[in-house]
Amino acid sequence: MRILVWHVHGSWMTAFVQGTHTYLLPLVDDRGPDGRGRARTWDWPAGAVEVPVADLREEHFDAVVLQRPEEVELVERWTGRRPGRDVPALYVEHDAPRAGAADSRHHLADQREIPVVHVTQFNRTYWDCGSARTLVVDHGVVDPGYGYTGSSGSVAAVVNEPVRRWRVAGTDLLLRLAEEVPLTLHGMGVQALARRVEGTAAGKGLSVLEDLPQARLHEVLGTHRLYFHPYRWTSLGLSLIEAMMVGLPVLALPATAAPEAVPAEAGVLSSDPEVLVATARRWIADPDEARERGLAARRHALAAFGVHRFLADFDELLEEVTS
Numbered sequence: 001m002r003i004l005v006w007h008v009h010g011s012w013m014t015a016f017v018q019g020t021h022t023y024l025l026p027l028v029d030d031r032g033p034d035g036r037g038r039a040r041t042w043d044w045p046a047g048a049v050e051v052p053v054a055d056l057r058e059e060h061f062d063a064v065v066l067q068r069p070e071e072v073e074l075v076e077r078w079t080g081r082r083p084g085r086d087v088p089a090l091y092v093e094h095d096a097p098r099a100g101a102a103d104s105r106h107h108l109a110d111q112r113e114i115p116v117v118h119v120t121q122f123n124r125t126y127w128d129c130g131s132a133r134t135l136v137v138d139h140g141v142v143d144p145g146y147g148y149t150g151s152s153g154s155v156a157a158v159v160n161e162p163v164r165r166w167r168v169a170g171t172d173l174l175l176r177l178a179e180e181v182p183l184t185l186h187g188m189g190v191q192a193l194a195r196r197v198e199g200t201a202a203g204k205g206l207s208v209l210e211d212l213p214q215a216r217l218h219e220v221l222g223t224h225r226l227y228f229h230p231y232r233w234t235s236l237g238l239s240l241i242e243a244m245m246v247g248l249p250v251l252a253l254p255a256t257a258a259p260e261a262v263p264a265e266a267g268v269l270s271s272d273p274e275v276l277v278a279t280a281r282r283w284i285a286d287p288d289e290a291r292e293r294g295l296a297a298r299r300h301a302l303a304a305f306g307v308h309r310f311l312a313d314f315d316e317l318l319e320e321v322t323s
Contacts, residue, residue, distance in 0.1 A: 001322065008033075013039065014044065016314070021047065041213045063318055083114060089113070092117045102126065109131075110131050116133065118137075120236050121136050123235055137317070140310020140311065141238060141305050143307070144242060150223070150226075155251075157183065158243070174228065179205060188210070218246055236261055252269050
């Protein structure tokens, strides 16, 4: 098939474009949010093809995979076709609902033309989609390979924009951990956090690495003793699954989809910061336990989030909506 799809979430898209289809990626001149084209920090196959938005009206495509509310209007404006009517469509909902989560009404609620595909069962349960058809396709992750050494007695975390997303991302919890054990934060905008806490107790334990290319990030993650997933509220960070596949044991809050993604043998989930600190200290002092937990994390992540299952699930859905 030829599938029109936007580059919105790089890690999710890296898995999605591994299939056998041609993936048409809108491209605007400044590579802004409405047309980023191909990724620059991920390695994508040749089937992911950039298409300037001026050329989209003449492009043939069999289906469109939507990921943001505004894309419904963009498809119609740029191609002359209405998603769900003139061209088969799916809407992938990546995010958990925000404020008033239990009462959050999805913007595609009650319509019957575009199925809403959630990335976790948690999201599906919390979004109010009314009578709209809803499904779940759990995340898929390209296996980075087992790369765990744990040679650095430190904690790794991945958070984009930790200052702006302070409590949602659990940045305060991350800094609490950095007061007690060495912690390296990866992601976009992490230098801003380092500047903010410079000279504090947390600042002394915190180091940051800004926006590494994906392959390099996986390599560096494997050198840390454990992975910390500090999010209070999120869908399910793909960096968590990638870290598990690399072979890191996991510390996390028992929030949103994390309890279903991290089995007991693979890590510790607790709302008590003292438990998180004590566990980090224990694993730093006991590399054998950390390694065994990390091996369990990898086994689970490969079984639950393998890319082949993910692609097969989407192929089945695409065949259905285009038939």
